[in-house]
Amino acid sequence: MEREDAARGTLATDRRKPLNSTAASLLGFLHEGAMSGWDLVTLSQNRIGDFWTITQSQVYRELAAMDAAGLVEKGQAGARDRTPYGITEAGREAFAEWIARDPGGETIRVPLLLTLSFGDHLDPEHLDRIISANRDIHQRRLDRYLEEKEKCGNDEHGGIPPHQYATLEFGIDYERAVLDWFDKLPGLLSR
DSSP states (O other): OHHHHHHHHHHHHHHOOOOOHHHHHHHHHHTTOOEEHHHHHHHHHHHTTTTSOOOHHHHHHHHHHHHHTTSEEEOOOOGGGOOEEEEOHHHHHHHHHHHHSOOOOOOOOOHHHHHHHTGGGSOHHHHHHHHHHHHHHHHHHHHHHHHHHHHHTTSGGGGSOHHHHHHHHHHHHHHHHHHHHHHHHHHHHTO
16 A cells, blocks of 8 residues: 555656746745745846746736645735745755756747837837837846946845846846947948
8 A cells, every 4th residue: 555655656746747937936936935926926026027027917826826736835814915825845846856957948039129020110210219218128227237236245246146146147248238239220220
């Protein structure tokens, strides 16, 4: 009987559906302590929102699914009816499997590039306004990243974990490259 249970446990583990990136991100945040869905939405927007979008509806949907799967455990509702969720041992194991995988290649999804690729269908002045608005977004993002880096001071990564610091550096370099492309864009479009 014990052997059968062990075999069933192994099969159940082997059949576990792999985590999607949203669920895995939430489990990653829950390693820092129990949080409500609202806390997770806010944290994900602040920490990874510039390169990985997680909506409020996704957070609550994933929390419900992970609770049903035993990856998180629902706590007692607190202030403003916010219910904290804590990561379970099964959640830690699922996250460990997810984080150890090769993330694969990225897919570039830039709405501006999609619009720009069909720009000959737009009034040039309208396209200029779209380009200008998007350039402003990237400039503000770079400014925000540079402020974050300045807060780090001369300390080793300013007290933030090195992997988060490396992500911040990527963001700074990325935004500088995008802004450089915006500066070249008038010449590219006049050809």
